[in-house]
Amino acid sequence: MHPFTYTRVDDVDAAVAAVTTDAVARAVQVPEDAAFIAGGTTQLDLMRDGVWSPGTLVDISRLPLADVEVEDGDGDDGTVLVVGAAVTMADLARHAAVAGLDVLRDSLLLAASPQLRAMATIGGNVLQRTRCRYFRDPTVSQCNKREPGSGCAAVEGTARMHAVLGVDAGCIALHASDLAVALVALDARVRLHGPDGVRTLPVADLHVRADDDPARDNVLTPGELVTHLEIPVPDARTGYLKVRDRASYEFALTSAAVVARVEDGVLAHVAIGLGGVGSVPWRATRAEEVLRGRPASLALFEEAAAAELADAFTLPGTDFKPELARRTLVRQLRDVTEVTA
Numbered sequence: 329m330h331p332f333t334y335t336r337v338d339d340v341d342a343a344v345a346a347v348t349t350d351a352v353a354r355a356v357q358v359p360e361d362a363a364f365i366a367g368g369t370t371q372l373d374l375m376r377d378g379v380w381s382p383g384t385l386v387d388i389s390r391l392p393l394a395d396v397e398v399e400d401g402d403g404d405d406g407t408v409l410v411v412g413a414a415v416t417m418a419d420l421a422r423h424a425a426v427a428g429l430d431v432l433r434d435s436l437l438l439a440a441s442p443q444l445r446a447m448a449t450i451g452g453n454v455l456q457r458t459r460c461r462y463f464r465d466p467t468v469s470q471c472n473k474r475e476p477g478s479g480c481a482a483v484e485g486t487a488r489m490h491a492v493l494g495v496d497a498g499c500i501a502l503h504a505s506d507l508a509v510a511l512v513a514l515d516a517r518v519r520l521h522g523p524d525g526v527r528t529l530p531v532a533d534l535h536v537r538a539d540d541d542p543a544r545d546n547v548l549t550p551g552e553l554v555t556h557l558e559i560p561v562p563d564a565r566t567g568y569l570k571v572r573d574r575a576s577y578e579f580a581l582t583s584a585a586v587v588a589r590v591e592d593g594v595l596a597h598v599a600i601g602l603g604g605v606g607s608v609p610w611r612a613t614r615a616e617e618v619l620r621g622r623p624a625s626l627a628l629f630e631e632a633a634a635a636e637l638a639d640a641f642t643l644p645g646t647d648f649k650p651e652l653a654r655r656t657l658v659r660q661l662r663d664v665t666e667v668t669a
């Protein structure tokens with residue numbers, strides 16, 4: 329592991345300043361070389377593996393961002409959960425405000441292990457880097473995410489745990505967060521605090537697709553810190569289904585987060601996130617367009633799932649995924665709506 333400078337901050341402004349001030353810039357040559365760290369469950373692995381070598385780590389684990397507030401929303405939002413980015417996955421999963429929100433609770437409890445959920449923060453979870461084995465092996469020279477223009481070893485190698493949506497031959501990296509898949513289905517927003525102030529954007533707009541720019545994971549600008557998630561509580565039924573090789577401590581082969589409300593047999597509201605298939609937490613807008621405002625039926629669910637996966641980019645290792653994803657989505661639409669024919 330390369331040597332690095334460590335500093336701990338106690339408030340958000342100090343955190344942002346710590347990765348953007350001249351003092352830190354001088355210490356580490358370039359400001360981008362400084363990075364935030366909280367739970368560290370992914371970052372320390374990357375540092376140990378020699379994949380990532382920040383000059384300065386700014387420890388934000390003691391920032392006052394560990395609360396869950398229940399607020400009245402604006403406009404169409406009813407209740408909104410405002411969740412500090414330093415809340416751990418375990419604490420959010422057992423919070424009373426999440427008890428009736430199955431899609432959120434299950435996306436947390438079906439992820440990682442109890443030990444990791446006790447350490448990992450929700451801010452870090454949604455910003456986690458890809459698990460691509462070639463990206464995480466510095467002896468592999470072909471990786472457009474690490475070295476733009478070098479190629480993609482996964483396209484020629486074993487690619488079972490890779491993406492089929494939002495990818496091309498330049499990078500097929502999967503975004504592995506379960507939580508983020510639930511968040512896009514819930515129309516959640518992320519609140520950012522940076523050198524130019526505070527801004528809020530949909531979680532669905534936070535990540536960058538691999539087929540747009542494999543080298544870039546998200547749209548954060550240098551020094552920007554995720555401070556909160558804003559999660560509207562929908563007037564709808566919700567659920568999260570995760571399909572994986574073993575029953576615990578495993579990433580999704582496919583998953584589906586569904587938020588739906590059926591009125592008089594018609595899908596009055598539907599929002600879908602797909603996991604295990606996208607280079608970003610995948611909002612299934614094509615499927616939603618097929619479903620919205622139409623009488624709920626298994627045939628309609630099949631039509632919607634097929635539309636969403638129609639343009640999947642597959643390789644020999646991932647060619648099972650579109651069919652598995654279609655079945656996962658149909659099953660979860662059926663379970664959430666309780667439509668069986």
Ligand code: SF4
Pocket residue numbers: 458460461462463470471472473474479480481482483498499500501542
């Ligand atoms: Fe690198 Fe992306 Fe290819 Fe993995 S899939 S080796 S992250 S370019």
